Amino acid sequence: MSAGTTVAIDTMSGDQGYKAAVPAALRSLDKHPELSLILVGDQALLERALAEHKVKTSERLVIQHASQVVDMWEAPSKALRSKKDSSMRVAVDLVHAGRACACVSAGNTGALMATARFVLKTLPGIDRPAIISPIPSRNGHTLMLDLGANSECTPEQLFQFAVMGSVLASAVHGIDNPRVGLLNIGAEEIKGNPQIQWAGRLLSGSKLNYIGYVEGNDIYVGDVDVVVCDGFIGNVALKTSEGLGKLIAQFLREEFSRHWGTRLAGLAAMPVLKAFRKRVDPRNYNGASFLGLQGIVIKSHGDADAVAFHSALETALLEVQNSVPRRISNLLASVLGEDAEAIQ
Known part of the structure; x- marks a missing residue:
């Protein structure tokens, strides 16, 4: 990590607010000596929370007061118009002003995207930001975008999403090429609507390592690192995955508690079950990136606890360390070359 890395944290948004954000922040400070944090939110509440952890503000831990909070149900347009001193807006403003390298928020996704796009703007050559996150898979994880920012693309x-996903996979996750x-609904070239087929032709003619169409099962078991789709399909796939995970967990609990024999079997299988739970624990994958902005914004899950919020902070630090926005711009220019105007 480069010296002087500062991250702004929206501590008031999300289901747990500062109760998750503050302990996660303190853990990150202990782990990264060169990190500084700006806790954005109600100053009195944050000072009280720090006192409970026997911690005081310092050069590395600063409180930036914000008098408003964007509610989870609030319309993005209302948040932009009437919540200019919200913890979310102030955190994004700090990135724009250069006081922070990134911001992390567990708040309203639509409001955060609208605020970040309004304040930070998109990178040259990028029409719209996209939400990307790792999905557990057979080979570790698969990066998928867009997960809900753009219902139609x-x-x-x-094509731009593919470029951004490639950069993140390479820069942050260490995946070479x-x-x-x-x-798509099938791997054959004749499958899909005209938009998908056109996007496939653009990708086939690019310098990206495009392997063609993939199906839903390939997200989890296929030999693919980045899966590209529009936000409508991506969000449905993500929520389906979350629901399936909860269903499997419930079925396992029910089967192991049917009678004394299955309960004994459950005790014997406990090490395996714990390892499985750790491997698919969504808290370890928390921290969706808003790619395509002129700044780094990380969206934590709304119900994230301190462990999950810390994962989102780690994601922010990795993107700062690897200069993700700059690398997206560089790869986009390299991939498009002389045909930039035709594809943008």
Whole structure:
């Protein structure tokens, strides 16, 4: 990590607010000596929370007061108009002003995206930001975007998502020459709507490591590193995955508690079950990136606890360390080359 890395944290948003954000922040400070944090929110509440942890503000831990909070149900347009002193807006403003390298929020996704896009703007050559997050898979994880920011996308925008996903896979996740797949209803070239087929042709003619169409099962078991789709499909796939995970966990609990024999079997299998739970624990994958902005914004899950929020902070630090926005701009210019105007 470079010297002087500062991250702004929206401590008031999300289901647990500062109760999750503050302990996660303190853990990150202990782990990263060169890190500084700006806790954005109600100053009195934050000072009280720090006192409970026997911690005081310092050069590395600063409180930035914000008098408002964006509610989880609030319309993005209302948040932009009437919540200019919200913890969310102030955290994003700190990135824009150069006082922070990134911000992390567990708040309203729509409001955060609208605020970040309004304040920070998109990178040159990027039409819309996209939400990307790792999904557990057979080989570790698969990066998937867009997960809900853009319900409808043009072929050019899907192409831009592929570029951004490739950068994140390479820069942050250490994947050399990441394999990119376009989510479709089949792997055959004749499958899909005109937008998907056009996007496939753009990707086939690019310098990206495009492997063609992939299907839903390939997200979890296929040989693909980045899966590209529009936000409508991506969000449905993500929520389906979350629901399936909860269903499997419930079924396991029910089967192991049926009678004394299954309970004994459950005790014998406990080490395996614990390892499995750790491997698919969504808290370890918390921290969705808003790619395509002129700044780093990380969205934590709304119900994140301190462990999950810390994962989101770690994601922010990795993106800062690896200069993700700059690398997206560089790869986009390299991939498009002389045909930039035709594809953008």
